[in-house]
Structures are given as structure tokens and as C-alpha cells.
Amino acid sequence: MTSADALKTWLTTRTPEQLTELLEQRLLPYSAGPGLDDPARLADHLLSANSVLLGMRSLDAAQIQVLTAIAVLAERLHGPARVSAARPGPAGFAGTNLAARPGAFTVRPPEPAERAVPRAQLVAELGEGVRPVLDALAERALLLPPHGELLTVPAVLHQQASELQGFGRPAALLLSDAYKAAEIRRIADALDLPPARTREEAQQAVVGFLQDGAAVRRLVAGAPPDAVELLDSLVPGPPLLRTHCFVPDTGSYYGATSKFHFRQGGSGDPGTDWLAARGLVIPIGIDLVELPYEAGAALRDGEEELPFEPEPPAVGSARPLPERAGGEAQAAATAALSRVELLLRATAAEPLAVRKAGGIAVRDTRRLAKAVGAPEQQARLWLDLTANAGLLAPHRDTPPPTRSRKPVPPPPARMLPTARYDDWLTAPPADRLVPLIAAWAVTPEVFSHWPEGEGTPVALISPEDPYAVPLRHALLEALARLPAGHGLGAAASLTEDTVDELIDAVGWHNPMGLQLDDEVDELVTATLAEAELLGVAAHGSLTPVGHAVLALLRAGAGRWYPAVPGAGPALDRHPELAGAVAGLRAALAELVPPPLTTARFQADLTVVVPGAAAPELTELLGSVADRESDGHAVVWRIGAASVRRALDAGADAADLLERLAEVSEGGLALPQTLEYLLKDTARTHGRVRVVRSTCCLRSDDEALVHELSRTRSLTKIGLRRIAPTVLISTASPADTLAALRQAGYAPVLEAETGTTVVERTSQERATVEMPELADARHHYGRGPATPGALAAAILRR
Incomplete structure (x- = not known):
């Protein structure tokens, strides 16, 4: 039986949940090819090189080492497999990032069933610890059925x-x-x-020389020291080197049919030029060369022991956590929630302009940072989180109608709260934090890291870093392995040695899904710092919320972006995701205390809320007071201007006093200073009345009308007294109201009927752009669209 037939039979024995999970891991969203609801075609798809590579991107080092060991043992037992010149996919197995270059050879892939390896031989090579790894690989269909005493892996691994x-x-x-x-x-x-x-004879002679291991070793024995040093780094692998030894024969253009010339005058590196001249490094792309197999095999010390690390490398810098670690995580989560709320309220009051090049202007970000009392870098983080959680979205006004035949440019986009924001404001603190932390977990971007040389950092850029979520997941996995009660310390205080140890542990958890480049240390520390700001980590250790986020990522939440599990989409058909979101909500409910419904009113007209305020309390205080400071306690101040604002919005002074008394801490009476302020402000409120029809000002107080007509600061609105109690204005009612209030008066707007008009702020909302979970991830071939529907169709056959 071929491997494809065995895999087809095995697929039909899976449960709907198991098959759906496999398809979510291995299904490539593409439009070409036949429908995959046929088990035979699906088996062929899962055996394809690209599907195998996709499945390997989420493996840890131990799992990749086991697959490697099976392929190597198969080569020792059955000889080398047929290979082609082109690499099978966009990323190499060792974590390199090479674009495949079409080769001159096309070879039929080997049949995996003909290259089986005895299970006992693998266990003898790697030890008993390999057995659970084999079980995990079998669930991913990377170890092919039948899963008996003979082990087979997909053809691409043999190649x-x-x-x-x-x-x-x-x-x-x-x-x-x-x-x-x-x-x-x-x-x-x-x-x-x-x-x-002929060329063929010359090439055969070169290949024959490289296949002679003794000849290669004699050649290298006489090599210059610079060349030997380069070989020392290439022989263990990966066998790739950046160099300027070669130029394409097509000049600045480089394509699939391009060949290479030696650079005239050399590369400037004598060691590399020596290797290139003797065929020990051969060009495979622009400024990229490869050490041939024959040279690497000749320079290695015989048949090496197969590596197997069943456990990640330890981070030896862990130390006991301070007693305050839990309290700091709680304070961080509470502060994050408060600042996000302030940011959204500020954006609702004054929408943000979106730049033509994308993102938010730096001046707007700085304004928001000042409004929320946070550094500019944190303000960018809160903006990105709210946008990816579906609480903030761009909105474009409908252009006014025109008779011109020329196209009218669309009005600039503005960032506005979405309809979800109103429900979010009234939710408990834990429910408000869930979408923000879930968005942080699954969005493909390290928000607070800005690469050097890319200009001034801006907020709300398009997330497009494919390595960000794997890095985040691997970092949380590494922190979860620390001894209980131990941490690495705050992100800002990590030593270089600790960062290096952490990077090694992170690389073990996801060696193929990460890009371990020169900036990896900055990316790791930036990700850890973001986790600290959200209460996911404290002092370099995972909090209970961090363990819940890790469970969310293990459940595959990152696959569904731009949908964010926990930020709105339904999870009825995804029980594992639903359970992970519920776990995150429960962890946050324990971390963040319940909201306060009372406040402490003080004689100096300040109001103190010693913690997170309930939405109703925040709304009440926000209507009648100005927010002065945030932190563990929020301080509000009530003044004449803030009281007039409440009265302008239609509040009644007596009703305000009653409502404030109801939320007074301990049922204490309100300070007399506050009562006097409310009553005095209410007594003068509305003495000046602005008539909507012809923008008239009227008042029963003749002296006040005379005073207004003589006030120099009001000359810009063109006031004119037409009766002892009436003034007219050349400005609109809105501008007249604004000018009077700026001059220190307290007018109200009156309708034509004589009734007072309550002024309400316009509440514009943007459309929620986040897709539902069912629409976020599709198979675009013929047949059912989603992995779940495809699994059901296969099992019905």
C-alpha cells in the first residue's frame, strides 16, 4: 500500500474535531486545483511539500530533530533519495529564509513507504523519550500511517x-x-x-574531485586561514554565506534563467574568493552562496550522532520572585484598562485623522499620550490594540453631491470608536480586558518595536510581521517552563546573558517559525515589556493571565487573524477556543478587582475613586467633573465650568445633588462647598438665552444685556442691542454660544417654542471591520469553504 492510500484511509477514521484541527494546521488557502473534499485528493495535498512545510512551522526543536533523524536513518538504510535543484518552499528547514530558485532538474519524489525506518532503530538512536514525540507527529500527519513498527515521513523530508x-x-x-x-x-x-x-566533461571532473574526500581535505589543508575560518562556520550548517564574489550575467536583472560570473577584481575578501575559485562555494542567488554537499561531507568527522533535545535549554538566570509581583501585575492590568478607556473617550470626542501614507500623525499620538498620561510609545500600543480588537476603526464621510463631471477626491479618513465600544464601556473590567489581551496575542506585529532606519514611529500601521505571533507564543512557552516562583526580572533590567539564554529557549520552542536575526534581542525584550504592561507577565514570569494567554495560543487563536477570538466573533463551533477565552476571562476576573460604585467626595471639590470605577460611576463623574489624574486611584475635580457642562447637557441641579449623594462612599453627606457650588451655578445658569431663529440673545436682566453689548471680547460675534432685553448676533447660534462661554457667561440654547434645547455631543461610530470567525479562514478551492465544513464533507463520504 502506498503512503497516499494509507493516509487516505487514516483520514476517514478521524473524528470531526481531530480532522478539523489537522486541516487548520495543514490546509493551504489557494484557489487552484481540485476540490479537497475527496479523501484521496486531500491525502495528496497533505503529502505535498508546501503543506508539510506549513505543518512544520509550529513544531519545536525536538519534533524537528525526530523527523530529521527518520530521514537520515532512511538515507543510511536505503541510500540518498532523488532530489531536485529547486528547494521545496520559501523557508529552509534550519530557519533560513531563502527564496526557491527554479533548477535545471525535475525528479519524481520518492515513495515514502519504500524508505521506512524500524521504530526500534530510532528508539535505540534517540532514546525512550522519542515515543511521545512520535505520537504528536502522528496527530499532525507528519509521521505517516500506519503507525506501527515501521516509520515513514513525507517525501520532501527524504529529498x-x-x-x-x-x-x-x-x-x-x-x-x-x-x-x-x-x-x-x-x-x-x-x-x-x-x-x-566540453562543458560536461569539465563539470564531471570538478564534481569527481569534490566527491573525493581525501582530495578535498588535502586542498583545504593548504587553504589560507581566512578560508579555513569560513569553512569552520559553513561545515556544521547551515551551508550558506553572504558574499560579493559573483554578479549575474544579466546585469541588474536577476531571474530564473540567470547565470553568474566571477566579480572582476574579486569581492575584497580573499578567503571567500579562494573558496569560490575552487568550487567550494557556489552562487544560488544575489550575494548568496552555498557549500556543496560533497565538500561538507568530506570535511565533517565521519558519521555524526543524531541530535535530540527533548527539553528546551534552561534559562539559568531565573531568580525568586519578589512578594509584590502579583500586585504589580494587578496594577499594570488596571492601569492599562484605565488608559485605554481614556484614549477611546478622547478619540470619541475628537476623532483622529488618518495620514495618506497610513497611520496616525505623530502630533495626534502625542496629544493622546498627554490625555491618557502615558509615554508616546505606550499610546501607540493602546491605539494598535484597540484597532485590532475592533473598538476603533477608520471612517470616511460620504462626499457631498456635486454636478461636476470631474471625480471628487474622497474626504480624509478619521479614526472613530465602533459600535462595539458602547457595549465595551458598560462591561465589567475583566470583559473589557479580554479583547485587548487577545488582540495582543494574535496580531502579527510587535507593536512597541520600530526598526532602525524606518523613520519616525507611527501608530496604526498594517500588521504584517509573520514572525511576531510565533515569537510571542514561543516566549510565553519559555517563561512557562521557569521553576515555580521564579522569574527573569523586568524586561528593562535583563542582562545580555539573560537575553541570550532566553533567545535560546525561545528558538527551541519554534525554530522554523521564528526569524532569529540581528534584532531578535530587541524583539524579545519588546514583547516581554508589552506583556508586563498588560499583566501577562511580571518580573519575567508568567502570571495566571499569562498562562491563560498561552492556552489561547495553544488552541490556535493566531490562525484566525484578523478575527480575534474573544473580541466579538462567535465561538460556538470552536469549543477549544471558547474554553481558552473563558479561561482568560476567569483569570482576569481574579486579577482585576470588581469595579467600584462609590467615590470619596472631599471639601476641596475633588472626588477620589480608589480603584477602577464602574461604568455608571465614570459616566456620572465625567458629566460633572474633570478627570485630573490616573493610577491606583482616579482623581476628579468639580468646578463651575464642569457643572455648567452638566447643566448644558440637560441635567437638573437637584437631581445631580441626589445622584452624587447616592454614590458617596459610606453614605456620607456631600461637602457643603459642593452643594453651594451646584446651587450657585444653577442659579446663574440660563440667565442669558440664545434664540435659534435669528440668533437673538434675550435676558430678563436688562443690566446683563447692557453689559454684553459693551463687552469687548464679544465684538467678533457682532452683538447689537435691539431692545432693553434683546440682542442680535451676526454669528451662528453655535458660535455665539461658544463665544459667550469663552467670555465667562453661562448661556443656554432656546428653541423657537421657548423651550430650552439640550445640547448633546454627536456620537459618530465607525463600522466594525473585523470578520466573524467563520469568515476569517477559508479554503478557496472547489468544495466546502472552511476546514470544519471540509472535514464534515470528507467524513460523510
Whole structure:
């Protein structure tokens, strides 16, 4: 039975939940090809190189080492598999990021069933710890059925057995793909090989020399020290090097059919030039060369022991947590919630303009940072989180009608709260934090990291870093492995050695899904700092909320972006995700105390809320007081202007006093100073009345009308007294009201009927753009659209 037939039979024995999970891990969203609701076609898809590579991107180092060991043992038992010059996918197995270059050879892939490895031999090589790893690989269909005493892996792993061990590809393939005849003869001359009549003879001579291990070792023995040092780094793998030894024969254009010339005058690096001249490194792309398989095999010390690390490397810098760690996590989560609320309220009051190039202008970000009392970097983080959680979205007004035939440019976009924001405001603190923390977990961007050389940081850029979520997941996995009650310390205080140890642990958890480049230390510390701001981590250790976020990522929440599980989409059909979101909500409910419904009123007209305020309390105080400070306690101040604002919105002074008394802490009476302020402000409120029809001002107080007509600061609205109790204005009612209030008066707007008009702030809302979970991830071939529907269709056959 072929591997495809065995896999097809095995697929039909899975439960709907198991098959759906497998498809979510391995299904490629593409439009070409037949429908995959046929088990035979689905089996072929899962055996394809790209699907296998997709499934391997979420494996840890131990799992990749086991797959590598099976492929290597198969090569030792059955000989090398047929390979092609082109790499199978966009990323190499060792974490390199190489674009596949079409090769000159196309070879039928080997049949995995013909290259099986005895299970007992693998266990003897790697130890008993390999058994649970094999079970996990079988669930992902990376270890192929039947899962008995013979082990088989997909064909692409056999084809890439050399690369999995850190070897390059065979010299014959690399030479054919890279050079024309002149360069082949030049390499043959440098190796002192006999003259050849044709290109093929010259290439065969070069390949034959490289296949002679003794000859290669003698050659390297006489190499200059710079060349030997380069070989020391290339031989263990990966066999890739950046160099300027070669230029494409097509000039500035480089395509699939391009060949390479040696750079005239050399690269400036004598060691690299020496290796290139003798065929020990061969070009595979612009400024990128590869050490051939034969050279690497000749320079290694015989048959090496197969590596297997069943546990991640320890982070030895962990130390006991301080007693205050739990309290700091609670304070961080509470402060984050308060600042996000302030940011959204400020945006609702004054929408943000979106730049033509994308993002928010720096001046607007700085204004928001000042409004929420946070550094600018944190303000950018809160903006990005609220946007990805569906609480903030761009909105474009409908352009006014025009008779012009020329296209009218659309009005600029503005960032507005969405309809979800209103429900979010009234929710308990834990429910408000869930979408923010879930958005942080699954959005493909390290928000607070801005690469050097990319200009001034801006908020609300398009998340497009494919390595961000794997990095976040691997970091939380590494922190979860620390001894209980121990942490690494705050992100800002980590030493270089601690960061290096943490990077090693992170790399073990997801070696193929990460981009371990020169900025990885900055990315790791920035991710940890963000986790601290949200209460996910404290002093370099996971909090209960952090463990809940890790469970969310383990449930596959990152696959559904731009939908954010926990931020609105229904989870009825995803019980594992629903359970993870419920766990996050429960952890937050324990971390963040219940909201306060009372406040402490003081004689100096300040109001103190010693914690997170309930939405009703916040709304009441926000209507009649100005927010002065935030932190563990929120301080409000009531003044004449804030009371007039409440009265302008239609509040009644007596009703305000009654409502404030109801929320007074301990049922204490309100201070007399507050009662006097409310009553005095109410007594003068409305003495000046603005008539809507012709923008008249009227008042029963003739002296006041006379005073207004003589006030110099009101000359800009063109006041004119037309009766002892009536003034007219050349400005609109809205501008007249604003000018009077700026001058220190307390007018109200009156309708034509004589009734007072209550002024209410316009509450514009943007459309929620986040897709529902069912619409976020699709299979775009013929047949059912989602993995769940596809699994059901397969099992019905």
C-alpha cells in the first residue's frame, strides 16, 4: 500500500474535531486545483511539500530533530533519495529564509513507504523519550500511517535529508544551475584538473574531485586561514554565506534563467574568493552562496550522532520572585484598562485623522499620550490594540453631491470608536480586558518595536510581521517552563546573558517559525515589556493571565487573524477556543478587582475613586467633573465650568445633588462647598438665552444685556442691542454660544417654542471591520469553504 492510500484511509477514521484541527494546521488557502473534499485528493495535498512545510512551522526543536533523524536513518538504510535543484518552499528547514530558485532538474519524489525506518532503530538512536514525540507527529500527519513498527515521513523530508543535517545540495545540481562553460573551466583550472573538451566533461571532473574526500581535505589543508575560518562556520550548517564574489550575467536583472560570473577584481575578501575559485562555494542567488554537499561531507568527522533535545535549554538566570509581583501585575492590568478607556473617550470626542501614507500623525499620538498620561510609545500600543480588537476603526464621510463631471477626491479618513465600544464601556473590567489581551496575542506585529532606519514611529500601521505571533507564543512557552516562583526580572533590567539564554529557549520552542536575526534581542525584550504592561507577565514570569494567554495560543487563536477570538466573533463551533477565552476571562476576573460604585467626595471639590470605577460611576463623574489624574486611584475635580457642562447637557441641579449623594462612599453627606457650588451655578445658569431663529440673545436682566453689548471680547460675534432685553448676533447660534462661554457667561440654547434645547455631543461610530470567525479562514478551492465544513464533507463520504 502506498503512503497516499494509507493516509487516505487514516483520514476517514478521524473524528470531526481531530480532522478539523489537522486541516487548520495543514490546509493551504489557494484557489487552484481540485476540490479537497475527496479523501484521496486531500491525502495528496497533505503529502505535498508546501503543506508539510506549513505543518512544520509550529513544531519545536525536538519534533524537528525526530523527523530529521527518520530521514537520515532512511538515507543510511536505503541510500540518498532523488532530489531536485529547486528547494521545496520559501523557508529552509534550519530557519533560513531563502527564496526557491527554479533548477535545471525535475525528479519524481520518492515513495515514502519504500524508505521506512524500524521504530526500534530510532528508539535505540534517540532514546525512550522519542515515543511521545512520535505520537504528536502522528496527530499532525507528519509521521505517516500506519503507525506501527515501521516509520515513514513525507517525501520532501527524504529529498531534503542533506539539508536537514546542515548539508548543501549536490555539486552537480548547483554547478548546472549557476554557471556557463567559462566559469566551469575556470574552476577546473584552479583545481589543476586536466583540460576538458566540453562543458560536461569539465563539470564531471570538478564534481569527481569534490566527491573525493581525501582530495578535498588535502586542498583545504593548504587553504589560507581566512578560508579555513569560513569553512569552520559553513561545515556544521547551515551551508550558506553572504558574499560579493559573483554578479549575474544579466546585469541588474536577476531571474530564473540567470547565470553568474566571477566579480572582476574579486569581492575584497580573499578567503571567500579562494573558496569560490575552487568550487567550494557556489552562487544560488544575489550575494548568496552555498557549500556543496560533497565538500561538507568530506570535511565533517565521519558519521555524526543524531541530535535530540527533548527539553528546551534552561534559562539559568531565573531568580525568586519578589512578594509584590502579583500586585504589580494587578496594577499594570488596571492601569492599562484605565488608559485605554481614556484614549477611546478622547478619540470619541475628537476623532483622529488618518495620514495618506497610513497611520496616525505623530502630533495626534502625542496629544493622546498627554490625555491618557502615558509615554508616546505606550499610546501607540493602546491605539494598535484597540484597532485590532475592533473598538476603533477608520471612517470616511460620504462626499457631498456635486454636478461636476470631474471625480471628487474622497474626504480624509478619521479614526472613530465602533459600535462595539458602547457595549465595551458598560462591561465589567475583566470583559473589557479580554479583547485587548487577545488582540495582543494574535496580531502579527510587535507593536512597541520600530526598526532602525524606518523613520519616525507611527501608530496604526498594517500588521504584517509573520514572525511576531510565533515569537510571542514561543516566549510565553519559555517563561512557562521557569521553576515555580521564579522569574527573569523586568524586561528593562535583563542582562545580555539573560537575553541570550532566553533567545535560546525561545528558538527551541519554534525554530522554523521564528526569524532569529540581528534584532531578535530587541524583539524579545519588546514583547516581554508589552506583556508586563498588560499583566501577562511580571518580573519575567508568567502570571495566571499569562498562562491563560498561552492556552489561547495553544488552541490556535493566531490562525484566525484578523478575527480575534474573544473580541466579538462567535465561538460556538470552536469549543477549544471558547474554553481558552473563558479561561482568560476567569483569570482576569481574579486579577482585576470588581469595579467600584462609590467615590470619596472631599471639601476641596475633588472626588477620589480608589480603584477602577464602574461604568455608571465614570459616566456620572465625567458629566460633572474633570478627570485630573490616573493610577491606583482616579482623581476628579468639580468646578463651575464642569457643572455648567452638566447643566448644558440637560441635567437638573437637584437631581445631580441626589445622584452624587447616592454614590458617596459610606453614605456620607456631600461637602457643603459642593452643594453651594451646584446651587450657585444653577442659579446663574440660563440667565442669558440664545434664540435659534435669528440668533437673538434675550435676558430678563436688562443690566446683563447692557453689559454684553459693551463687552469687548464679544465684538467678533457682532452683538447689537435691539431692545432693553434683546440682542442680535451676526454669528451662528453655535458660535455665539461658544463665544459667550469663552467670555465667562453661562448661556443656554432656546428653541423657537421657548423651550430650552439640550445640547448633546454627536456620537459618530465607525463600522466594525473585523470578520466573524467563520469568515476569517477559508479554503478557496472547489468544495466546502472552511476546514470544519471540509472535514464534515470528507467524513460523510
